Amino acid sequence: MSDSSVRVLLVDDEASLREPLADYLSRQGFAVRQASDAAKARSALLEEVPDLILLDIMMPGEDGISLCRHLVESRKLPVIFLTAKGEAMDRIVGLEIGADDYVVKPFEPRELVARIRSVLRRAGKNGAAQTDTEAHYEFEGWHLDPLKRRLTDPEGTVVPISSAEFRLLVALLDHPQQVMDRDRLLDMVQGREAHLFDRAVDNQISRLRRKVEVDSRDPKLIQTVWGGGYMLAAEVKRFVPVTD
Amino acid sequence: MIRRFLPRSLLGQMLLSVALALLVAQSISLVLRYQAEERRIENGLVNELAFQLVADPRIEFATRDDQRADRQERRRLRIERALESPQLQGESRNRERERALHQVLESQGVAVSELVVISREVSRDRYIMDGLRRGGRFLRNRWDPGGELVVAGMKRAGEDQWLIARAPRPERPRSTMVGIIMQTLILYLVMVGGLYLLLRRITRPLAALTRRVERFGGVADGAPPMEPSGPEDTRRLITAHNAMEARIAGLLDEKDVMLGAIGHDLKTPLAALRVRIESVDDEAERAKMAATIEDITHSLDDILSLARVGRPSDPLERTELSALIASVVDEYEDMGEDVALGETERVALPVRATWLRRAIRNLVGNALRYGSEARISLTRENDQAVIRIADAGPGIPEDQIAHMTEPFTRGETSRSRETGGAGLGLTLARAIAEQHGGTLVLSNVNGEDGAIVGLLAEIRLPL
Numbered sequence: 258m259s260d261s262s263v264r265v266l267l268v269d270d271e272a273s274l275r276e277p278l279a280d281y282l283s284r285q286g287f288a289v290r291q292a293s294d295a296a297k298a299r300s301a302l303l304e305e306v307p308d309l310i311l312l313d314i315m316m317p318g319e320d321g322i323s324l325c326r327h328l329v330e331s332r333k334l335p336v337i338f339l340t341a342k343g344e345a346m347d348r349i350v351g352l353e354i355g356a357d358d359y360v361v362k363p364f365e366p367r368e369l370v371a372r373i374r375s376v377l378r379r380a381g382k383n384g385a386a387q388t389d390t391e392a393h394y395e396f397e398g399w400h401l402d403p404l405k406r407r408l409t410d411p412e413g414t415v416v417p418i419s420s421a422e423f424r425l426l427v428a429l430l431d432h433p434q435q436v437m438d439r440d441r442l443l444d445m446v447q448g449r450e451a452h453l454f455d456r457a458v459d460n461q462i463s464r465l466r467r468k469v470e471v472d473s474r475d476p477k478l479i480q481t482v483w484g485g486g487y488m489l490a491a492e493v494k495r496f497v498p499v500t501d
Numbered sequence: 502m503i504r505r506f507l508p509r510s511l512l513g514q515m516l517l518s519v520a521l522a523l524l525v526a527q528s529i530s531l532v533l534r535y536q537a538e539e540r541r542i543e544n545g546l547v548n549e550l551a552f553q554l555v556a557d558p559r560i561e562f563a564t565r566d567d568q569r570a571d572r573q574e575r576r577r578l579r580i581e582r583a584l585e586s587p588q589l590q591g592e593s594r595n596r597e598r599e600r601a602l603h604q605v606l607e608s609q610g611v612a613v614s615e616l617v618v619i620s621r622e623v624s625r626d627r628y629i630m631d632g633l634r635r636g637g638r639f640l641r642n643r644w645d646p647g648g649e650l651v652v653a654g655m656k657r658a659g660e661d662q663w664l665i666a667r668a669p670r671p672e673r674p675r676s677t678m679v680g681i682i683m684q685t686l687i688l689y690l691v692m693v694g695g696l697y698l699l700l701r702r703i704t705r706p707l708a709a710l711t712r713r714v715e716r717f718g719g720v721a722d723g724a725p726p727m728e729p730s731g732p733e734d735t736r737r738l739i740t741a742h743n744a745m746e747a748r749i750a751g752l753l754d755e756k757d758v759m760l761g762a763i764g765h766d767l768k769t770p771l772a773a774l775r776v777r778i779e780s781v782d783d784e785a786e787r788a789k790m791a792a793t794i795e796d797i798t799h800s801l802d803d804i805l806s807l808a809r810v811g812r813p814s815d816p817l818e819r820t821e822l823s824a825l826i827a828s829v830v831d832e833y834e835d836m837g838e839d840v841a842l843g844e845t846e847r848v849a850l851p852v853r854a855t856w857l858r859r860a861i862r863n864l865v866g867n868a869l870r871y872g873s874e875a876r877i878s879l880t881r882e883n884d885q886a887v888i889r890i891a892d893a894g895p896g897i898p899e900d901q902i903a904h905m906t907e908p909f910t911r912g913e914t915s916r917s918r919e920t921g922g923a924g925l926g927l928t929l930a931r932a933i934a935e936q937h938g939g940t941l942v943l944s945n946v947n948g949e950d951g952a953i954v955g956l957l958a959e960i961r962l963p964l
Contacts, residue, residue: 274773281776315765339772341765363772363798365791366779414849415820417858419828464831468824 263377264288264305268298268321269313269339274362278311281366287373295319302332309335309377311369312356322354329355335380337372339364393498394430396491397478399469403427410469422465425458429479429489438486462487511707512700519696520689527685534681542671547598550618550653551605553580553666581628581665587654592619595651602653612658620651620670629667644669706731710739717746753812764805771798803925806859810932817851822886822962823879825854829861830877838869843878848886850962852937860933860941861888863926864958868892872955881964885939888960896945896953905943906931927958934960 265287269275272293279289290307292298294316310328314321321338328334338359357376360369394401398411406423408416418426428445429437437445439458466473480490508514581587588594598618606613623629624646632640644650649670654663706729713727726743729736775794781787823845833840861877868875872892880887897905906927931941939962948954 271769271773274769274776277773277776281779341768362768363775363794366776410821412849413819415818415854417820417825417828417854419831422828464827467827468821 262288263309263373264290264307265309265311265373266290266292266298266301266307267311268292268295268316268324269311270294270316271313278366282370285370295321295324298324299327302328306332307334309337309373309380311337311339311373314338314340325356326354335376337369337376392495394427395494395496396430396433396489401426401430408469416468418465418468421461422468425461425465426469429487430493433489433491433493436482436484436486436488442487458487510704512697512704515700516693516696520693523685523688523692527681527688531678531681535678543598543601546651546668546671547601547605549668550651550666551602551609553668554602554606554653554655554664555609555611581667583654583663583665584661586615586617586663587652587665588617588619589621589625592621594619598651598653606655611655613655614658614660615654615656615663617654618651620649623648623650623669626650626652626667628665702731703735706735706739710742714742717749757809757812760805760808764801767801768798771801800925803863803929806856807925807929807932810856810929810936813853813856813936815853815855817853819849819851820854820857822848822850822852822857822888825852825858826861826877826879826888829858829865832862833865833869833875839874840865840869841874841876843876843889845879846881848879848881848964850886850964852962856933856936860930860960861890863930864890864960867926868894868956868958871895884964886962886964888962890958891946891955893955896956897943899945902943902945906941930958930960934962938963 263286265282267275267279267282267289268291269278270293275291275293279291282289290301290305292301295318298310298312312321312325325336325338328336336356338356339362340359341362357380358372360372393403400409401407406418406420408418408423408426410416424445425442428442442458462479463473466476466479469478470476478489478491480488482488508517595618599616602618603613603616606616623644629640629644629650630646633644633646651668651670652665653667654665656663709727726746727739729739729743731739771794775791778787778790778794781790826845827842830840830842865875865877868890869892872894874893876889876891878889880889927941927943934941939960942959942961944957944959945953946955946957
């Protein structure tokens with residue numbers, strides 16, 4: 258879909274940010290409507306359902322988290338949080354209640370646009386956003402919680418991975434024991450860190466290998482396939498944890 | 502020296518002082534009672550000798566020195582009459598007893614012309630040994646050949662015969678000693694035991710309070726306030742402590758809310774500004790503005806983090822340090838910076854990854870800003886994980902290096918706005934290292950000619 262047909266609802270109580278941001282997004286070709294609080298956002302939703310909502314967390318009255326919960330439960334709308342806090346807790350809370358992404362204020366406007374497109378692309382592919390992002394992955398004793406982006410090794414030790422590595426790993430985990438060529442990986446992984454992938458996928462693969470392989474020079478888990486591609490040589494189980 | 506062996510706790514010191522006081526009191530009492538007992542025994546002895554000497558002349562004893570050997574003497578062996586003084590050669594007289602005996606005899610109206618008191622071993626007293634040889638259960642019960650006896654000889658005025666009385670020397674009052682020692686032991690058990698139980702009622706709540714205060718970091722960790730226990734004084738202390746804990750927690754909560762508000766109120770206008778500069782046409786100008794906003798944001802984050810570092814909200818999680826470091830290095834590498842990941846080992850530690858990543862980022866950022874390159878390594882040394890970040894910059898003058906981790910300090914040589922940063926980066930890195938129970942050490946790296954060739958920052962974390 259082209260950006261001109263994309264309808265964005267921008268919810269933020271700070272007019273000083275909301276108005277220039279709406280202008281900027283309009284110039285980028287989005288159809289932007291504004292709401293200054295949660296109540297106005299709800300009534301705007303009754304008039305017209307947008308394709309995506311940009312939502313400030315800290316607002317007087319009903320806050321962004323509460324509104325997001327309602328949006329995700331009732332309408333399955335993609336949500337990107339705008340937050341002033343950058344701590345991990347906020348991200349987890351935001352993503353667990355069903356937001357698709359978040360940006361930390363002050364954000365780079367171009368980055369916001371990149372993320373809007375990325376979320377819409379994912380939402381479009383999956384029909385709705387958040388289809389099975391909650392299900393954990395398990396492979397060779399390793400464990401990946403996609404909400405928290407938390408990878409743990411067979412001993413339960415957290416192994417920090419970057420966003421690019423996370424997306425690459427999810428792409429491989431979603432297609433276990435299948436050869437994935439570089440272009441396909443690049444296409445699947447290209448998200449908000451698109452610029453990172455100007456560098457080769459191979460670079461990210463070797464970074465990931467350093468973290469998950471016993472010996473990164475003799476990779477067993479992520480194998481190189483002659484003819485240009487990579488394959489995850491492991492059985493992958495997915496499950497939704499009852500409690501975490 | 503002695504101080505080292507003295508107990509330090511209230512319980513130990515109280516018990517020791519009570520035990521010492523009791524020991525002194527019992528020792529004095531023991532000495533006094535021992536002396537009194539000895540005097541009583543001495544008086545008994547003197548009186549017995551006096552009684553024999555005064556009473557006996559009225560009872561006839563047919564004992565003569567020359568006849569004694571061949572006569573069957575069955576009567577009670579009691580007193581001897583002799584022409585000679587009972588003092589044998591080499592024996593010394595006991596003047597003190599003589600004086601005491603003399604007094605007693607005098608008070609009985611006996612005119613004494615000569616008086617001799619000596620003590621000797623029973624086995625060397627011919628008179629008693631002869632009597633013993635002749636038998637008689639009474640004698641054997643009274644005289645122990647291995648013991649000693651006291652011999653008193655008296656010559657009345659106007660007589661030329663000696664009257665010689667004998668009495669076994671009484672044993673030292675050992676039985677009283679045993680008694681008083683037993684008594685002391687029982688007192689010890691009762692008093693010290695009772696005191697121990699009583700003191701424990703005070704010291705147990707105190708120890709619990711100490712542990713609580715040591716652990717207290719102002720975090721409402723869900724632990725209920727301490728139950729007041731022990732005597733009234735201790736209870737009041739615990740109640741007061743609980744109130745203080747609640748006040749501190751309240752203040753800290755307030756601080757967190759305030760910091761959140763400051764962060765929000767400053768970052769929203771910054772975000773607005775960041776959006777607005779997109780309409781600046783001059784590309785170079787816009788990049789400068791964006792960089793300035795980024796600097797402000799970074800400083801603001803450092804300030805907010807520094808204010809929160811003592812009270813982190815996220816839990817410790819066992820984390821692969823090498824992967825954490827690699828992800829920071831990769832970030833900088835992707836930005837085209839000159840970072841190199843050197844030797845790394847797999848080290849898993851319980852850390853707060855968000856915080857530690859921030860500390861490493863600050864140190865790498867510093868290295869790149871002042872030293873143009875950063876070499877990072879992770880090694881396991883003894884019982885520490887050591888993260889080293891080295892640059893190739895001018896280092897820090899030795900006299901300033903210690904102050905570098907204090908807030909708002911920057912190297913004098915680089916104090917210009919262009920380098921940016923509020924000077925909180927190192928302070929925050931140190932605070933984060935300390936949050937994890939570790940340290941941050943800065944040191945200059947010297948080349949072969951002794952000149953400074955770079956700065957080394959080491960985060961040491963306990964394994």
